Amino acid sequence: MTTATADASALRAQQDKGRKAAQNREKWAQGRTYLSAAIILLWCLAPAYWMVVTAFRDVGFTYDTSILPSHVTLDNFRTAFDTSFGNRFGQALLNSVFIGAVVTAISLLIGVFAAYALARLNFRGKFLVLGFILGASMFPGVALITPLFQLFTNIGWMGTYQALIIPNISFVLPLTVYTMTSFFREMPWELEESARVDGCTQGQAFRKVIMPLAAPAIFTTAILAFISSWNEFLIASQLSSDATQPVTVAIANFAGAQPNQIPYTAIMAAGTIVTIPLVILVLVFQRKIVAGLTAGAVK
């Protein structure tokens, strides 16, 4: 009787020990996960944070290393928009919005139809078309720029908006098509079937049933398209004029009051202005964006 109890308590002690060890291991693993997560956060956010902090620093404290902004000022934002050093940042912002909006609209307008066909219809040569569009999205910009430079010089389009919009379509449109294609594949198409059973034509079913359902996906694709147009630099750096340059070019060429002094704080302010709307957009629609980003690649 006593031996049995002793055995039982020994067993219990052993089990406790085992459970504790397991718990410790678990805690360890959790701790490591949190540590890694913290490293990832620091790695991703610290440089971006540095840009924002510097944007708010008085220009005399450009190289200050305090973590919180010392000598806070909004002067840099005013300097960013100051046109007296030849910078046209305000104009460039408008240009980028305009170019991005037109490119996004055109790409969506024609890309959505192509994506519908690729996702839903059965036809010969489908893989060829898919391959062509994917290939187009990986195409190097420099291979386009030489002939376009010559063509636009010849027809007097250098520095015009259309000279920036047309090449942008070459990489935004493929992106639009394959993102929309993978969104379309996941939609509840049974509804289209029922609409057709109820007497809609394929076109009507598409307009009245599918388009409203696809609206969120189209919106996400529009964000991705706009961002990629907003980020374009290579073509704009060669084909734009002072009047039509987008923000990326304006920031790259930012000049200061003195020719040999780089106006870092004003550049960081400009960078912050260019980035904040994108970051907000991306964080608000985070799930959708990630789905869109990974759509073409993994599914």
Added chain:
Amino acid sequence: MATELGPTPVKAPASGGTPGHHAPKGVGEDNRIASQGRWASWLLAPTIVALGVVIVYPIISAIVMSFQKDAGLDPATGLFTQGGSAGLQNYVNWLAQQCSAPGGGTVACPPGTLGGQFWSATATTFFFTVVTVALETVLGFWMAMIMARTFRGRSLVRAAVLVPWAIPTAVTAKLWFFIFAFEGIANKLFNTTILWTGSEWPAKWAVIIADVWKTTPFMALLILAGLQMIPADVYEAAKVDGATAWQRFRLITLPLVKPALMVAILFRTLDALRMFDLPYILTGGANNTTTLSILVINQIRQGFNSAAALSTITFIIIFLVAFIFVRFLGANVVEQSGATGKGKK
């Protein structure tokens, strides 16, 4: 996600047809396919035409240009000439680093000229590509493994990785230019006095660090999406059978995530091979950070046709790398995108 399909994307027959629609087979089906084909061509036409105008036309015209002489002073006669056919001369000039000589013919390009930079620019491009893609793959894989775990604040981490991705590359380049300034935070933090953009290796590492910072998140997201397609019970079964963590990683995670991983690596490789913004703004291409894309851009104002030859060479290099990936390393992009989304979500 795709537990029904299993982790390997099933190669679907080339049908995007409704999963499980009940159209009668036979004549009706044939009509249906024919009408779908007509529909498809109408729907695809605008995109195909647009891509023809913005991509196919420039490529063909670049290739045509690359076989022509650049207009300029004829070295033999001293007169202005309109060019004319050059045959393969533009290509030979780049590959052999030959420049036209004052007395006619060609000589080895003097150091410092654009013509003498072809091989060093190629080497730089491949160096950047190999180093950045390797670092991004390892770091991205690690980040994806962490983000795949369940812990409090996971959504915060997943949101944070989108921040570097959302910042335009031109801004990223300026930001790192500031971080790497002589009096900048990088030198202060590590108590160094490196002229980051002032000599070859620091300049190269500055470009690599900035690129890795910017694009690792993208890699991590693609890998994470691949990881999430692996059903959890596979791991459970392996655990029950006594597989160690390392064995589970090597024998389950790696092979099952391989298709997604290969596509991610392919995307990044092609991106890195055409790298332009970052070195152009960060270092201006100085100190041997001139990539092939920068060389093309620098050449444009000195001669369209030889720039066209160089951009065609760049295009061929990128095409060959993509071909090798798809053919030999199993990065089957088209097939993966072609697989139907049946059973997902």
